[in-house]
Amino acid sequence: MTGSNQSWFERAQKVIPGGVDSPVRSFRSVGGTPYTVVSGSGAYVVDVEGTRYLDYVQSYGASLFGHAHPDVVAALQTAAARGTTFGAPTPGEVQLAELMTARVPGLEQVRLVSSGTEAVMSAVRLARGATGRDKILKFDGCYHGHSDALLVAGGSGVAQMGLPGSAGVTAGAVGDTIVAPYNVVPTLDDSVAAVLVEPVAANMNLVVPNDGFLSGLRRECDRVGALLIFDEVITGFRLAFGGAQEYFGVTPDIWCFGKVIGGGLPVGAFGGSRELLRHLAPLGPVYQAGTLSGNPLATAAGSKVLEMLTPGDYVDLSARVATFADNLSIAIASTGLYAATPVAGPLMGLYLSRTSFSPPTNFDEVKVLCENGLYGPFFHAMLERGVALAPGAYEILFVSLAHSEDDLARTVELAAESAKAVARS
């Protein structure tokens, strides 16, 4: 590929709004020009200028084995040669659904869709249809995709852009959405169809649930007959072999998945018990559909990834991330800045400050840290040194199974150098 990042971004901006197809990819909150990626391999990506970056974006969590794993590539090649979409049932979708339901006790059926947004949007419709109630409750700073009703108080790009929600969303569309602070069990009444939660909040940087938060939600939902929806689009098959339920020992009524289960292709899924999923068309009155749902390419990649994952992978990756997180905060603390690197399994956040602080427990605390102006300069210092973090303070670090101990150790050294430069400025 020829051309510079600058020239590609200029071309992009002429034909694509803001030059990006998802706002989180723009460098709006950190400044500068995005690097345009031509390829990736394992833990690394290469841009149009031939610069190689150690990549902690990893498609915001869609790749757990790193980029272009040879076995995933081979599975895709085989699937592509057989035809990419039929509009009829395929073995691939059955196999992916079997792999998912076998790993998560209580998840008896899933419906496959093409994105996390669709999964959560459909899960909410199912919850409303099954309960006959209208209200849903979400938590401040949790991101559940960009469907209208859920775009209030979202984290991730919504927070990065400094938007309270979004223009173009009617008051009616969000009128039945209640927003509550993360880590406090709300008191519900019987107008609530469902409580929607990221079991680990990973779109407002990282916020770990307090002991008793998720189990408290379970109890409160049961008390009023509301359904508990775990949005596991990030945590699913990443936090643990069986996802957040296995990790925290709390079982939701509806699960939403995306990212990891697509092996790098567009997939989402939502599911629950057979009894609950009976409400879904063609069996029941809750309509939901998709031309490319259960797409053969996507299910081939997703199934390959799930087949390759072992319970030991999660133990190894979590241990590697725990050490990395400790080393990173210690290294940064020697530079004049303070860092917090909260972890949950292999998920890891990064907060910087000039003064000592404890890891945040809700979105208000997150915002104070993420808006202190340190992340942008730190991000650029790291990028100059060949380490690509997400271009926004509200995102987390995605360490993949392809990140070696050497990669992580080098990142710690470069982070110390970067923090030193930022502390001086």
Ligand SMILES: *Cc1c(COP(=O)(O)O)cnc(C)c1O
């Ligand atoms: C990424 C994400 C979504 C949306 O998924 P898309 O595939 O981007 O539509 C929903 N919920 C959570 C928790 C996510 O991280």
